[in-house]
Amino acid sequence: MNPWHADTALLDRYAHGSTDLASAASIEEHLLSCAECRERLANTADIDHVLPVGLIDAMWNEIADVVDRPHETLVERILHRVGVSESAARIVSATPALRLAWIGAVAIAAAFAVWAAYGSTHDPIVFLWFAPVVPLAGVATAFGPSIDPLHEVALAAPLPATRILALRTSAVGVTAGLILIPASLALPGFAAAWIMPALAVCALALALGTTMEAARAALVAGGLWVLAVPSWIWFSTAEPRRLAAQLALFGPTGQIFWVALTAIALSVVYLRREQFDFLAHQPGAAS
């Protein structure tokens, strides 16, 4: 039996939160062992005075929110760190296919970076040939029912489909670029020569993506590019043929062609952008 009890005035001050920390701690220690004072406190205290209305609910909501908050993936955390909004980071990192493409693109880009920096035979055309294919992975895995299991749900949501496409495409493209650009600096005379063809191939894939699924469009555009370089070498009449092809595809005239192709393809994408808003050209639309 506890011989000592808190006086009513003190309990009242405690209930209203106006005691100092030392007194509050002392009262709490006492309350733990004294049922009588706990009861007196309960009778004294009008809980609404002690805690503002709604505060307990707000606290519980806060706790529930921390518990329920979805776990951020590594990709999301990195994007967050570089200033991408939470929503955009989630959209970019959501589909497993996209994550795979990202990792794949980064791995290929990194391998090229190492090859360009330390390789013994620097034949730029090999790098220039493959580099544009890397960011294409972003287009291939950005959109469509076979890539994104939530494609149909996403289409019916107000967030524009083109925004999802742009976010995912650029996420892979920018990452690949960040690795490929420093690597390409090791190629004297052709440092940035792959960038325009890369943009052109991606733009072509997006343009084709208005008539077929993004993955297939990327495959067609990438295939055309991969065939274009050896074909040019094969059919080149000037000698040495590799150098002639290199100059033709990546020299000033070639660059003008890639700029023009990019502009045309992006115009097609702009004019046909509504196609991204429907299931129409997707397999499985009939039912």
Added chain:
Amino acid sequence: MTVTSAHQVVVRDVHKHFGSTRAVDGVDLELDLGITGLLGPNGAGKTTLLRMLATVLAPDRGELRVLGSDPATSAGRLEIRRRLGYLPQEPGYYKGFTAFAFVDYVAILKEMSERRARHDEVRRVLTAVGLSDVMQKPIRALSGGMRRRVGIAQALLGDPDLLVLDEPTAGLDPEQRLRFRELLTARGDRTTLLSTHQTDDVAALCQRVIAINHGCVQFDGAPHDLADLARDRVWTATERDVHAELAWVTGDGLVRHIGEPPVGSTIVPPTVEDGYLLLQGQPVGVTDVT
């Protein structure tokens, strides 16, 4: 657009073909507030019609007006999508996501950018479908019925004015189905269109039923009107009557017949299923050919 109407949804002579398949072949209908059930065998055009109303598929021909907006324009689609909840027939799932993360992701697509408010809404809809205990479980660990409910939950986000649900009760057990009915009824003055194979869902839930087959509307009316199609044409007997249009053995061992009853037969009150079967001309199981 020439369609102007106070109806929530107006469909005027809408056609949608896939190659030589006429999925929707000249449908006309209006929807008002309340719950409408769309009945029809597989391949009847239900999913195509729902997809067009959910703005994810454009009709080849005809006019649509959904919640006062025209889905043929991008501004109209945006307007509709902001007030729409949609459950596709086969919604995919990101397998690594928890139920909460999945619905939260859809909420992001629905432009709910304020995180706390969004999470509160996610909790609300998951609780509404009875998944508050498992919302932190990975979707791949949930049963088929639970996944279906996760799908329903995402459609309920933001309490949409129009709810389009493609076979929402598939995979739900009777108790969950009952809960689903309560959920829809609690929506009050909103518009819900759901497709189903379950005539008992229609009977219990819908103020109105639309039956479609081969892309055309076969019946449009109240569920009891659909049942009335078979009034005085349903009878039971201990032996199968070869003259009946349809006959099947029921759980109590009696043979239930639809057709022209012979004199003296035991006429029974028709159900919505009887009316629907009569409309189809054959049992649902037989019409399910696709």
